[in-house]
Amino acid sequence: MGMVFGVIVAGGVGNRMGNLERPKQYLMLGDKPVIVHTVQRFLRNDAFEHLIVPCPKVWIEHTNSLIKKYFPEKKEHITVLEGGDTRNETIMNAIAFIEQSYGLDEETLIVTHDSVRPFLTDRIIQENIDYGKKYGAADTVIPATDTIVTSEDGAIISDIPDRKKMYQGQTPQTFRAKKLRELYSSLTKEEKEILTDASKIYVIKGEKVYLVNGEVSNIKITYPYDLRVAETLVKNMADNL
Secondary structure (H helix, E strand, O other): OOOEEEEEEOOOOOHHHOOOOOOHHHOEEOOEEHHHHHHHHHHOOOOEEEEEEEEOHHHHHHHHHHHHHHOHHHHHHEEEEEOOOOHHHHHHHHHHHHHHHHOOOOOOEEEEEEOOOOOOOHHHHHHHHHHHHHHOEEEEEEEOOOOOOEOOOOOOOOEOOOHHHOEEEEEEEEEEHHHHHHHHHOOOHHHHHOOOOHHHHHHHOOOOOEEEEOOOOOOOOOOHHHHHHHHHHHHHHHHHO
């Protein structure tokens, strides 16, 4: 079997954008909302059996209406779900949906991605699928360009790690769904509380996650400044077509 599913996580309510009335994935970028750009990227790859878009409950209806508006011929190929309280619980909801609708086997693959990273490339998606199939777990990263400083107390420097070993995490992150769920359910409550993303589940459990090279342009739209950068990228892409 070994089906491949895209999980476009639209769970965030966007507190860091200031007092906006809508999460950043629903803000307009060029002529369409950020999330529509992201879904479009996934639809360009035929490997996906189905795309799952988990989002906050109050935004399900709106997200469905965007899917119908922008992808009328593909709407059967995309399911909007309610997200969980955390990113990992949201991914677990997506896995439960896959299990109910398609069944899970050892090879079932999920390519999880931030809805607010609309500039991921076809190559990044394909390499995630290839690495996921080959290794079972992959994470998209770029080499750190800044020196990374760690501080235990937030006041003084504890360490300055060797920059050559430092990478900045992006998404997608790709996993064999069944294995991810098994590892996640084996964590303690304390371990679950320190998780920032799904790759850390593997790291805590001593499992290997392979690196896929991201792109500097695969930016995450978190702050108002990012949206201005994104507008420039969209305009440049339109000018170059």
